Amino acid sequence: MRLLVVEDDPLIADGLVRTLRSGGHAVDHAADGATADRALAQYPYDLVVLDLGLPAMDGMEVLRRARARGSATPVLVLTARDALDDRVAGLDAGADDYLPKPFDLPELEARVRALLRRREGLGTNRLILGNLVIDLGGHSAFHGAARIDLSSREFGVLETLARRAGRVVSKEQILEAMTGWGEDVGVNAVEVYVHRLRRKIEPAGVNIRTVRGLGYLLEKGAAP
Ligand code: CA
Numbered sequence: 001m002r003l004l005v006v007e008d009d010p011l012i013a014d015g016l017v018r019t020l021r022s023g024g025h026a027v028d029h030a031a032d033g034a035t036a037d038r039a040l041a042q043y044p045y046d047l048v049v050l051d052l053g054l055p056a057m058d059g060m061e062v063l064r065r066a067r068a069r070g071s072a073t074p075v076l077v078l079t080a081r082d083a084l085d086d087r088v089a090g091l092d093a094g095a096d097d098y099l100p101k102p103f104d105l106p107e108l109e110a111r112v113r114a115l116l117r118r119r120e121g122l123g124t125n126r127l128i129l130g131n132l133v134i135d136l137g138g139h140s141a142f143h144g145a146a147r148i149d150l151s152s153r154e155f156g157v158l159e160t161l162a163r164r165a166g167r168v169v170s171k172e173q174i175l176e177a178m179t180g181w182g183e184d185v186g187v188n189a190v191e192v193y194v195h196r197l198r199r200k201i202e203p204a205g206v207n208i209r210t211v212r213g214l215g216y217l218l219e220k221g222a223a224p
Pocket of ligand 1: 052
């Protein structure tokens with residue numbers, strides 16, 4: 001497993017990296033938020049241990065950006081003890097678990113093992129946005145356990161938007177992706193597919209917002 005430790009305190013970082021490496025993992029270390037953000041955009045990590053108070057970009061922002069890119073990598077957030085607001089905000093921003101500082105390394109190892117086990121059960125080729133799970137390998141999407149009935153073109157539009165979740169995607173970019181599959185359609189067809197897709201995924205709390213003159217933006221709705 002390849003893990004990323006994001007921690008600016010050199011002593012804590014050293015302990016984390018040593019412990020996780022001795023557990024047989026490949027471990028990268030980022031000492032600030034901007035470095036972590038770049039690393040997360042570049043590598044498909046299996047798990048991230050994320051401190052919240054960081055130079056360059058705080059941990060919460062690193063987490064939000066990773067989730068906006070569609071990353072489903074498990075994230076274990078390190079918070080100050082009794083910082084209840086941090087924990088709630090961290091979980092809301094997409095953290096999978098948290099550990100208050102100071103912590104014992106054996107407890108950290110146990111949390112990491114639990115998150116990695118959970119991830120094994122989930123498979124890897126998935127994008128998770130709120131209650132919407134997109135199985136990229138199986139070309140299917142699920143609202144919880146229920147499969148959403150999508151045509152192959154609708155799925156293609158969904159994948160194009162979901163891979164850039166939180167960012168505006170132009171009709172031309174969607175059209176380009178569709179043309180890439182040997183489809184010969186016009187810009188008006190994109191509007192039709194987006195319209196139909198929107199109705200189908202809205203029950204899962206995921207909205208496709210029209211950004212006038214620019215295109216569409218897939219936004220994750222509030223978690224229930
Ligand atoms: Ca810190």
